[in-house]
Each structure stands twice: as structure tokens, then as C-alpha cells.
Amino acid sequence: MKQTPQELLVTQRMQPGVITLSGFLGIDQRPLNEIIADDAQTLLRLDITAPEIAERMQYLTDQSQQAYEGGIIIDGSYEVETEITRGKLPCPFLHRGLQRKTVTTCTHLTTGITIRWTALNIHMIKEHGFFEGKGSPFRLEPGTLIKVLFPDAAHRS
Ligand SMILES: [Zn+2]
Structure with a gap:
């Protein structure tokens, strides 16, 4: 898929050291629109929307x-803990507004699976369907998220 100038600019903002030290793309070589489209396919298959996932993450964080x-x-x-540090982060998708710096660690007690996410993760999933690139420290696999956050839905996969 050809990238628009805006996507190229967003991709540039996702590089290590621009907004966060490690960036958002990890070792992923796919264009941004492909990363988002591939994860959207997974959500479609599991019949859960990105806003539904984000809402559940927000609930547990709150x-x-x-x-x-x-x-x-x-x-x-779930056993859940949220750590808040000073400072705020902008969204790499050229949104106005800033996200608080939080890290939420969530363990699903039945399966023992632990996932963690930031306030920016929640925003990017909700607004942009973006779960970060493969190998990024805060990459969230949609399949794992759904397994933890919607355990009754996971068997549909
Ligand atoms: Zn945004």
C-alpha cells in the first residue's frame, strides 16, 4: 500500500528518540497502514472492535x-496495578492533546497471562487502531489482548 505524506510524517514521529526513547515500531518493516490493516484483520476475525478493547483497558486502568x-x-x-510518572506524551498521529505517562500491568488470574499497557496505548488503539509494531516494547498482540480482556470471546478464534 502506498503511504500518504501524513503517514510518512507519523512514521517519522514513531522512530526511536522522537516521542519515546524506544519508539513505536520495533523491528517492524511494514508500512504503518499495513501494520494497522493486519491487526484490523485479526480483530475482524475475533469479532471485537478496537474501541471495545480500549474501553476495557480504560476500565481496568481506572x-x-x-x-x-x-x-x-x-x-x-484480574490483578492490576497502574504506575503514573510525571510528564505527558503527545500522540504520534499528529493529534492535539497529551496523554499521561502511565503503565498498567494486568495479570489475568485464570490463565496467568500478564500484559501491560500505557495511556498512550489505549488512545492509539481507540482512535487509530494501532497496537504498535512487532518488537516494540509496548506492542500489544490483539489476539493476546482479546484472550485476556474478553476470555469468553477468545474461543471464537
Ligand atoms: Zn491520536
């Missing part, structure tokens, strides 16, 4: 922030 300190058990299914 709930965990109610904890006085450390992790809390949410809905009897």
Missing part, C-alpha cells in the same frame, strides 16, 4: 487507580 498503593484485584479476575 479501577486500578482507585487502589491506595500496589495492585488490586478487579472483578475477581
Whole structure:
């Protein structure tokens, strides 16, 4: 797929050291629009939308922030902890507005699978269907996310 000038600019902003130290693309050589399109295929197959995933991540993040300190058990299914550090990050997709710097660690108690995400991950999934490139430290595999966040839906795959 040919890339638009805007996509090229966004790709440039995703390089290591521009917005974050490690960047957003990892070792992925695919154009941005292909990364997004491939993950969209996975979501289609599993019958879950990106906003649905983001909403679930936001819910767990919000709930965990109610904890006085450390992790809390949410809905009897997840142990979740959110760490907040100073500072804010812009969205690489040329959005106005800044995201807080948070890292949420979520363990699904039944399977023992642990995933972690940032506030920017939630924003990029919700608004851009972007789960980051392969090999990126905060790459989130849609299949794994769905398995953890929607355990009843995962068997559809
Ligand atoms: Zn954005």
C-alpha cells in the first residue's frame, strides 16, 4: 500500500528518540497502514472492535487507580496495578492533546497471562487502531489482548 505524506510524517514521529526513547515500531518493516490493516484483520476475525478493547483497558486502568498503593484485584479476575510518572506524551498521529505517562500491568488470574499497557496505548488503539509494531516494547498482540480482556470471546478464534 502506498503511504500518504501524513503517514510518512507519523512514521517519522514513531522512530526511536522522537516521542519515546524506544519508539513505536520495533523491528517492524511494514508500512504503518499495513501494520494497522493486519491487526484490523485479526480483530475482524475475533469479532471485537478496537474501541471495545480500549474501553476495557480504560476500565481496568481506572479501577486500578482507585487502589491506595500496589495492585488490586478487579472483578475477581484480574490483578492490576497502574504506575503514573510525571510528564505527558503527545500522540504520534499528529493529534492535539497529551496523554499521561502511565503503565498498567494486568495479570489475568485464570490463565496467568500478564500484559501491560500505557495511556498512550489505549488512545492509539481507540482512535487509530494501532497496537504498535512487532518488537516494540509496548506492542500489544490483539489476539493476546482479546484472550485476556474478553476470555469468553477468545474461543471464537
Ligand atoms: Zn491520536
